[in-house]
Amino acid sequence: MTARVADALNAALGTLLAEDPTLYLLGEDITDPYGGAFKVTRGLSTRFPDRVLGTPISESAIVGVANGLALAGDKAIVEIMFADFALLAFDQIVNVAAKSTAMFGRPVPMPLIVRCPTGGNRGYGPTHSQSPQKHFLGVPGLDVHELSPFHSPLPALRSMLGSGRPAVLFEDKVLYGRPLGVPRLFALREDTVVIDGAPCDDYLIVAPGGLAHRALEAMETLLRRYELCGALHVPTRLYPWDPAPVLRHPARRILVVDDGPPGASWATEVAYRLRDCGRPVRVLHAADTVVPTAAHLERSVLVQAATIVGALR
Numbered sequence: 001m002t003a004r005v006a007d008a009l010n011a012a013l014g015t016l017l018a019e020d021p022t023l024y025l026l027g028e029d030i031t032d033p034y035g036g037a038f039k040v041t042r043g044l045s046t047r048f049p050d051r052v053l054g055t056p057i058s059e060s061a062i063v064g065v066a067n068g069l070a071l072a073g074d075k076a077i078v079e080i081m082f083a084d085f086a087l088l089a090f091d092q093i094v095n096v097a098a099k100s101t102a103m104f105g106r107p108v109p110m111p112l113i114v115r116c117p118t119g120g121n122r123g124y125g126p127t128h129s130q131s132p133q134k135h136f137l138g139v140p141g142l143d144v145h146e147l148s149p150f151h152s153p154l155p156a157l158r159s160m161l162g163s164g165r166p167a168v169l170f171e172d173k174v175l176y177g178r179p180l181g182v183p184r185l186f187a188l189r190e191d192t193v194v195i196d197g198a199p200c201d202d203y204l205i206v207a208p209g210g211l212a213h214r215a216l217e218a219m220e221t222l223l224r225r226y227e228l229c230g231a232l233h234v235p236t237r238l239y240p241w242d243p244a245p246v247l248r249h250p251a252r253r254i255l256v257v258d259d260g261p262p263g264a265s266w267a268t269e270v271a272y273r274l275r276d277c278g279r280p281v282r283v284l285h286a287a288d289t290v291v292p293t294a295a296h297l298e299r300s301v302l303v304q305a306a307t308i309v310g311a312l313r
Contacts, residue, residue, distance in 0.1 A: 028081050131258075
């Protein structure tokens with residue numbers, strides 16, 4: 001039986017805690033029996049009661065404690081209950097964690113990950129459904145990642161902690177209940193998903209992990225209805241972003257998809273980089289409005305498979 005993304009993430013956190021006695025996991029309501037708002041941390045506080053710690057409701061304080069642990073030579077992973085609330089810790093992430101690697105006269109490692117459940121399509125309303133990734137882009141010393149549903153999270157988490165740079169990891173909430181891996185009809189080649197056994201150069205979709213399954217649904221529609229065969233590139237690091245895998249692809253059309261609203265977004269940053277390299281590219285965003293609670297209105301605001309099909313056609 002294929003593991004769910006949430007189960008794989010839970011197992012990865014447990015493995016890291018077992019391997020490294022200097023690693024701490026902090027967050028609101030992450031201890032048993034609750035195990036976190038999305039149950040990603042269930043069982044971990046029972047196994048590691050001294051290092052999996054529930055905290056008061058203060059995102060700035062949680063990340064501040066994690067910064068202190070990292071500066072003192074330990075490691076920390078923080079769970080922010082909803083990505084929307086990471087903005088309450090913006091100063092600790094941007095002005096403390098990111099700057100601490102370079103402001104003490106010598107390189108200082110900051111092994112810190114701030115995990116942020118992000119995105120909509122769950123009916124949680126305007127303040128619990130945003131995709132605020134763009135607010136953390138372009139900060140010197142800060143890496144921005146997004147969880148991929150196609151890869152085990154353990155190597156990615158190990159890489160973040162070992163990089164010496166603080167990282168913000170966005171995890172789309174709709175992925176938690178999905179199986180880890182690539183569904184049938186598709187094949188994975190490193191960070192790019194193609195339609196198995198077909199030449200796939202009509203288009204290339206570039207989208208982070210939270211949009212992956214909507215992009216795959218769009219790809220299947222484009223193949224069956226319009227005989228268009230393309231590929232999907234899912235970067236796990238949003239910033240700094242590496243354009244090399246996209247530039248190697250021979251696609252005649254490139255569509256960059258972003259579940260956040262337009263304006264200084266990750267998609268526009270990627271499109272700028274690609275246009276600077278002479279590649280034809282178009283961007284697709286969510287609507288420029290708050291995310292509604294009602295399901296039919298929420299679907300109309302956020303990017304859906306049909307939106308991607310329309311943009312590519």
